[in-house]
Amino acid sequence: xxxxxxxxxxxxxxxxxxxxxxxxxxxxxxxxxxxxxxxxxxxxxxxxxxxxxxxxxxxxxxxxxxxxxxxxxxxxxxxxxxxxxxxxxxxxxxxxxxxxxxxxxxxxxxxxxxxxxxxxxxxxxxxxxxxxxxxxxxxxxxxxxxxxxxxxxxxxxxxxxxxxxxxxxxxxxxxxxxxxxxxxxxxxxxxxxxxxxxxxxxxx
Numbered sequence: 001x002x003x004x005x006x007x008x009x010x011x012x013x014x015x016x017x018x019x020x021x022x023x024x025x026x027x028x029x030x031x032x033x034x035x036x037x038x039x040x041x042x043x044x045x046x047x048x049x050x051x052x053x054x055x056x057x058x059x060x061x062x063x064x065x066x067x068x069x070x071x072x073x074x075x076x077x078x079x080x081x082x083x084x085x086x087x088x089x090x091x092x093x094x095x096x097x098x099x100x101x102x103x104x105x106x107x108x109x110x111x112x113x114x115x116x117x118x119x120x121x122x123x124x125x126x127x128x129x130x131x132x133x134x135x136x137x138x139x140x141x142x143x144x145x146x147x148x149x150x151x152x153x154x155x156x157x158x159x160x161x162x163x164x165x166x167x168x169x170x171x172x173x174x175x176x177x178x179x180x181x182x183x184x185x186x187x188x189x190x191x192x193x194x195x196x197x198x199x200x201x202x203x204x
Contacts, residue, residue: 001149003030003054007067011088016067019056026056029093031079032159047089050096050163051077073145076162098141101168106140109171113147113178114138120178123185124152144170153181 007016019026031051054071061067077093100106114136124131131150137143148161148170157177164170 001073001145002057003071003073005069005071007069013065013067015088016059016069020059025074026059027053027074028056029077029079029091030054032155047079047082048159048163049079050159051079051093052162053077053095099166100140101166106166106168106171109168109175110138110140110143112175113143113171116175116178116182117147117150120151120182120185123182127185140171141167143167144174147171147174147178151177151181153177 007013015028019028029051030053032048033046034048035046053074053076055074056069056071058070059067060069075098076096078096080092080094082089082091117136121131121133129152131152133146133150137146144161144164144167148158151158151161151174161170161173161177164173
């Protein structure tokens, strides 16, 4: 999925300058904070293990040194080690393959998810939450990531979907999650939102 970013903190400006000085494709890692806050490298005490590579598609520099970025998710990685004493977090990572899993199971799970996903989006819209979703793909891997990105759920749920070993497992988890969330949306009167206790603060 596309991820637009506004970069104005000095540590992230340095990241963009380093990307511009290097070869294409220009990529960096995005990983969720498990414990701590995003107010500087020292404010983070623990990160999740699985993150996503963001590939830079467009960079626009402002006169005051800020940047506007358009990035897109490219691949998953497992964080192996962190480097200290640097302005922004750097580390060693292992790229993870995008596995389909059991083909028959993935096909069944994909059909089930496509069947219930519109009902979930409708339940969201009835609560005043509009989620823009492009054409729903048939291919299981792409479908699994689109649904994961579109769901309005807590960070631990999102992280769990990202960390699933293959598309078949991710789609099966999404099918159960969609059923749970749709039932809750139709039975509760309040508007859903991700649990802010698990959402890292970001001045960007």
